[in-house]
Amino acid sequence: MHLLIPAAGMGRRMGSNRNKLLLSLLDRPLIAWTLEAADASREIHWIGLIGQPEDWPDFEAILAANPLSKPVQFIQGGSTRQESVYNGLQGLPPEATHVLIHDGARCLATPDLFDRCAESLRHCPGLIAAIPVKDTIKIVARDSQTIEQTPDREQLWAAQTPQGFNVALLKQCHDRGKSLGWEVTDDAALFEKCDLPVQIVPGEETNLKVTTPMDLAIAEFILRQQRPELK
């Protein structure tokens, strides 16, 4: 299974002046944890690391300090996640028929989650790791800030990554999105807009996306629970 890791963001919400994936989480950069989990997956055999060229020397140093058993190809990122994944798809080797896409910022995903997603992708054209939401969610009017609706929680799931797809279909969806100017925050949304089915695979509650400084503190806590040897 081929894996693309979008890692070309800015980390604006982290308030950092550099790519948040280079920030330290316990004893190593955040992206090193993501790469380690992907490397430990039985199913993944090729990794495309999508980054901004200015970060490549740091990525190279991280890989030198934490060598992987699988080949890693650097791919130039775009100005949005959507553009970065588009570039990633163009950078896949020609033999890639199926692909998992996993945010570099979701550094706590387990190898088992990668393997379950890869296995499920043998039986459907598109999938997404997700968990049921725990909160009651409100839809709020933009202008008046009053509630318009309370959707049925039974039908609400929080989207995570990995997300997995048939490569030819996902390329078609991205091409269509690009020509029609669609702006989405994940790849499943492009599949949905093209009326293609996206299967849910049970995600992990601990698979948070490190977005804010608070997330970094929570990630450190979770990592210490997952890896008692690091205490």
Ligand SMILES: Nc1ccn([C@@H]2O[C@H](COP(=O)(O)OP(=O)(O)OP(=O)(O)O)[C@@H](O)[C@H]2O)c(=O)n1
């Ligand atoms: N142009 C971009 C923007 C984001 N990403 C990646 O997409 C994932 C999810 O994005 P997010 O958490 O929003 O990261 P940032 O864009 O870095 O954060 P922010 O939106 O706060 O600036 C991250 O692994 C990020 O590196 C990317 O590859 N290319």
Ligand SMILES: C[C@](O)(CO)[C@H](O)COP(=O)(O)O
């Ligand atoms: C793909 C994603 O991680 C699913 O939760 C998320 O949509 C990334 O988007 P963000 O808006 O950049 O946080």
